[in-house]
Amino acid sequence: MxxxxxxxxxxxxxxxxxxxxxxxxxxxxxxxxxxxxxxxxxxxxxxxxxxxxxxxxxxxxxxxxxxxxxxxxxxxxxxxxxxxxxxxxxxxxxxxxxxxxxxxxxxxxxxxxxxxxxxxxxxxxxxAVPGIDALNAAMAGGLDSVRYVSRKPPAAWKGTPAEQLLALDTLSEPAEFYKGTARRAAQEYPKNANVAATVALAGLGFDATEVRMIADPSVQANIHEIHAAGAFGDMHLTIRGRPLPGNPKTSxxxxxxxxxxxxxxxxxxxx
Ligand SMILES: NC(=O)c1ccc[n+]([C@@H]2O[C@H](COP(=O)([O-])OP(=O)(O)OC[C@H]3O[C@@H](n4cnc5c(N)ncnc54)[C@H](O)[C@@H]3O)[C@@H](O)[C@H]2O)c1
The missing domain is CATH 3.40.50.720 (NAD(P)-binding Rossmann-like Domain)
Known part of the structure; x- marks a missing residue:
């Protein structure tokens, strides 16, 4: 009460x-x-x-x-x-x-x-992401790989280095423009740093966590995927989160x- x-x-x-x-x-x-x-x-x-x-x-x-x-x-x-x-x-x-x-x-x-x-x-x-409890628990048995994929509509990547890598306004197919460590991802794409850092800290750390970023004209929402494998088995999670009314950038x-x-x-x- x-x-x-x-x-x-x-x-x-x-x-x-x-x-x-x-x-x-x-x-x-x-x-x-x-x-x-x-x-x-x-x-x-x-x-x-x-x-x-x-x-x-x-x-x-x-x-x-x-x-x-x-x-x-x-x-x-x-x-x-x-x-x-x-x-x-x-x-x-x-x-x-x-x-x-x-x-x-x-x-x-x-x-x-x-x-x-x-x-x-x-x-x-x-x-903003699911599975952080499972990812961190899985560390007890040993994790072999962790990958975080961030998939957003092309316009959502404006104001980031993706602008120099892709023609965001005319993209007709999904394009992966970043593949690398969580550390470099967070440094080069600070607006994506919260999720990349959370996944890295819960699992294999900033240097062993792989991050991929995709501009996808077929999606409307920001989509986060987490893929992990280890002694526990493997998991593949996707979340299509709704933003907060007070801040469209925050899930x-x-x-x-x-x-x-x-x-x-x-x-x-x-x-
Ligand atoms: N962990 C995650 O997955 C996740 C997801 C989304 C957002 N975030 C982070 O959460 C934080 C809050 O998000 P939000 O949507 O509420 O942001 P917001 O922009 O709506 O609000 C942030 C507020 O903090 C205030 N502020 C900034 N620096 C300050 C300081 N030094 N001292 C006192 N106040 C200060 C701003 O004036 C503003 O009122 C952001 O840093 C954002 O990056 C984390």
Whole structure:
């Protein structure tokens, strides 16, 4: 049964975009946790405070007036860098949605060491893709190969190096324009970095995970495929996700898996 707001576990929400809006809605809907504060860029505090009456909006960690049960980053690479190590070092568990940031080995090491030293946990949700639990579990028996395929309509690749490799406006057949490591994929195609990094971190790492990217005029949606083989057998997963109303670039499942990560901290049963 939902408790009163004062008695609920309080989270710190970093960011005020499409994913954050879903997490705020889930707090209301489930009644299982409350938003203790929303951390935004300092220049935006006054404006966001007007948009979110009744919530504490802060521009810096020094203004945090409570101990969050978990902090949830749903902002950007720079936010992971700015707040992640400090929160973990002070013992606050952290959910990172901008997982592409972890392609930066230095930042990953900083977060890892801060979590170890602070006795906190760095929590990486599955985000936009399925099978991350199975992929990571399969590591226990040994994985032989992991491949992530990103298939999008040609227009969705505009503004990326694919523009130099393909005639995106006149493409009549599917064209694979990238095949290589997850590390190079995340570096050259940062907009694809979240999923490539999640698959790499759950499985064989950035250098042994193969990524392929395809511009496909026959599809309307962004399609993610994960193929893996190992001692467990083999798996082949496809997801055709719907975007969030608040941000057409973000899959709704990325928000829902963030909510799941929070719920797993506050309910008695973790699944
Ligand atoms: N893991 C995944 O599979 C996955 C999937 C989709 C999106 N994402 C990532 O999740 C994050 C959030 O996505 P979204 O759709 O909500 O984005 P969005 O653009 O709608 O919102 C991001 C918000 O964070 C704020 N922000 C950015 N940097 C900040 C900082 N340094 N300090 C405070 N606030 C800051 C922005 O002002 C904005 O309000 C993005 O980084 C996105 O790349 C991850």
């Amino acid at each position: 939902p408790g009163t707001a004062a008695a609920l576990p309080q989270i710190l929400l970093i960011g005020n975009g499409a994913v954050a809006a879903e997490v705020r809605a889930a707090a209301k809907r489930t009644g299982l946790f409350a938003i203790g504060a929303v951390l935004v860029r300092p220049a935006r505090v006054a404006q966001v405070q007007q948009e979110l009456p009744g919530l504490a909006v802060i521009g810096d960690l020094s203004a945090l007036a409570f101990r969050p049960v978990v902090a949830v980053e749903c902002a950007s690479h720079s936010a992971v860098q700015a707040y992640g190590p400090a929160l973990l070092r002070q013992g606050t568990d952290l959910v990172v949605v901008s997982i592409g940031a972890l392609t930066d080995d230095g930042l990953y090491a900083a977060l890892h060491d801060a979590a170890r030293d602070g006795g906190a946990r760095l929590i990486l949700p599955a985000g 709704s499942l990325a928000a829902y898996s963030t909510i799941r990560a929070v719920l797993n901290r506050v309910r008695p049963v973790e699944i």
